[in-house]
Amino acid sequence: MARKLFCEWNPLTYQLSVMKERFKRRIKWFLDRRLFAGSFDFIPLTEKIYEHKSLIRRSLGSVEMKLQDNKAHNLKIAATKINGVLIKPGEVFSFWKLVGRCSKAKGYREGLIISLGSVGKGIGGGMCQFTNLIHWMILHSPLTVIEHHHHNQVDLFPDYGRQIPFGTGTSIMYNYLDYQFMNNTNQTFQLLTYTTEEYLCGELRSSAKLEYAYHMVEENAYFRKENGKYYRNNEVYREVRDKRTGNLIKKHLIVKNHAKVLYDEAYIPRSSITHV
Numbered sequence: 001m002a003r004k005l006f007c008e009w010n011p012l013t014y015q016l017s018v019m020k021e022r023f024k025r026r027i028k029w030f031l032d033r034r035l036f037a038g039s040f041d042f043i044p045l046t047e048k049i050y051e052h053k054s055l056i057r058r059s060l061g062s063v064e065m066k067l068q069d070n071k072a073h074n075l076k077i078a079a080t081k082i083n084g085v086l087i088k089p090g091e092v093f094s095f096w097k098l099v100g101r102c103s104k105a106k107g108y109r110e111g112l113i114i115s116l117g118s119v120g121k122g123i124g125g126g127m128c129q130f131t132n133l134i135h136w137m138i139l140h141s142p143l144t145v146i147e148h149h150h151h152n153q154v155d156l157f158p159d160y161g162r163q164i165p166f167g168t169g170t171s172i173m174y175n176y177l178d179y180q181f182m183n184n185t186n187q188t189f190q191l192l193t194y195t196t197e198e199y200l201c202g203e204l205r206s207s208a209k210l211e212y213a214y215h216m217v218e219e220n221a222y223f224r225k226e227n228g229k230y231y232r233n234n235e236v237y238r239e240v241r242d243k244r245t246g247n248l249i250k251k252h253l254i255v256k257n258h259a260k261v262l263y264d265e266a267y268i269p270r271s272s273i274t275h276v
Helices: 011-031 065-082 095-099 127-138
Strands: 047-055 085-087 091-094 110-115 118-123 144-147 180-182 189-195 199-206 212-226 229-242 248-261
Touching: 047 127, 065 095, 065 110, 065 127, 065 189, 085 091, 091 095, 095 127, 127 189, 127 199, 212 248
Parallel strands: none
Antiparallel strands: 047 199, 085 189, 091 180, 110 118, 144 180, 189 199, 212 229, 229 248
């Protein structure tokens, strides 16, 4: 049996570990000499690079609907902290730098959170969906992701109308698990974010057209049973193509997943199971 980490001993050691990591991040921010994005303009930049929307309320097994309603409320608050932000050449976008800590005092409610590979409740739950949306848009641009965390290689929920490849999501936790990207180009980018009754919506815009187009491609996707448990496997690649000619300039692996399925195997599509 694997030895337990200090944070896994009991709730007290978990909280102590969180406090330590948050303190380390504050020190890092204090010492960091990089420029963080913090200026806003609510007039959209001229070029729309990519847009995406994700359904806020979804069927997630036995997850109570109140948590989904609270998530919708939380996302609405957070969207105002990101909407209109400009990421100028040389600047770094930090999700937690802009949104800050999600607390009751700021109006956030208890929502769904994922911690240590399991589902729970917490104030401000739902922020992972926000960074998932941002990350998906950034993958379709020349911007450089510099901090990105995964959900510990577990497949928590069945695919209810999944629109993007499995494993391209994010894991965040204030403030020590952040989502960050850097603008290493010579043009300014902008994020526009808002919610409707059904969707979290976003646009990535720029001050100039892009020379290349970016596409995500999923390959080798299947489920397989190993030692009595099902695992989900896939590979996600990013293709960079010349917009004028359509020629492939570059193709590289974004993520390779081997994730333990935590829901009932009845929800696994039979056609996607391999016994090889």
